[in-house]
Every structure is written in structure tokens, then in C-alpha cells.
Amino acid sequence: MADEWVYINVQVIRQETEKAFQVVLENGQIIWLPKSQISDSEDYEAGDRDVELAITQWIATEKELL
Numbered sequence: 462m463a464d465e466w467v468y469i470n471v472q473v474i475r476q477e478t479e480k481a482f483q484v485v486l487e488n489g490q491i492i493w494l495p496k497s498q499i500s501d502s503e504d505y506e507a508g509d510r511d512v513e514l515a516i517t518q519w520i521a522t523e524k525e526l527l
Contacts, residue, residue, distance in 0.1 A: 463496070465518040465519040466500060466515040466516065466517065467495075467515070467516055467517070467518050467526065467527065468514070468515055468516075469513070469514050469516060469521070469526060470486070470487050470511075470512075470513050470515050471484045471485065471486060471509075471511075471512050471513070471514055472484075472485045472486065472487060472489075472510065472511065473485050473508070473509070473510045473511075474505055474506065474507050474508065474509045474510075474512070475491065475507065476507055477506060477507040480495060480496055480497070481494060481495050481496055482494050482496065482499070482502070482505065482507070484514070486526075488517070493526055494514070494516060494520060494524070495499065495520065497518035498516055498517045498519065499514055499515070499516050500514075500515035500516070501515070505526050
């Protein structure tokens with residue numbers, strides 16, 4: 462359900478494409494997240510550090526972050 466958000470802490474947004482961010486999580490894990498699954502994704506860009514992202518519960522489950 463797109464209206465249920467999961468909050469994750471990101472060390473750094475490493476890369477950005479038109480449709481996704483590559484992020485480094487606090488545990489060092491590197492994953493790609495589709496911008497369509499991130500709340501207010503336009504507020505972020507590559508190089509941002511120590512951010513909390515609100516992502517859909519679906520993508521959090523898909524990426525095994527729960």
C-alpha cells in the first residue's frame with residue numbers, strides 16, 4: 462500500500478539516475494531505490510548525506526529492509 466511509509470536512514474546517496482537512487486544504508490549495504498517508491502524524491506540528490514527517506518512498505522519488503 463503506497464500510503465504506508467517505512468523510514469530508513471541513509472548514509473549517502475551515491476548515484477542518481479532519472480528514475481532511481483543508489484544509496485548506502487547505515488549497515489553499509491548498497492541498494493537501488495526507485496524514485497517512484499520514495500516520498501518527496503525530488504527533495505534529494507546524489508551526494509546527500511545522513512538523510513532519512515520515507516519509502517513505500519512494498520519496496521522495503523521487496524529489498525528485505527523490514
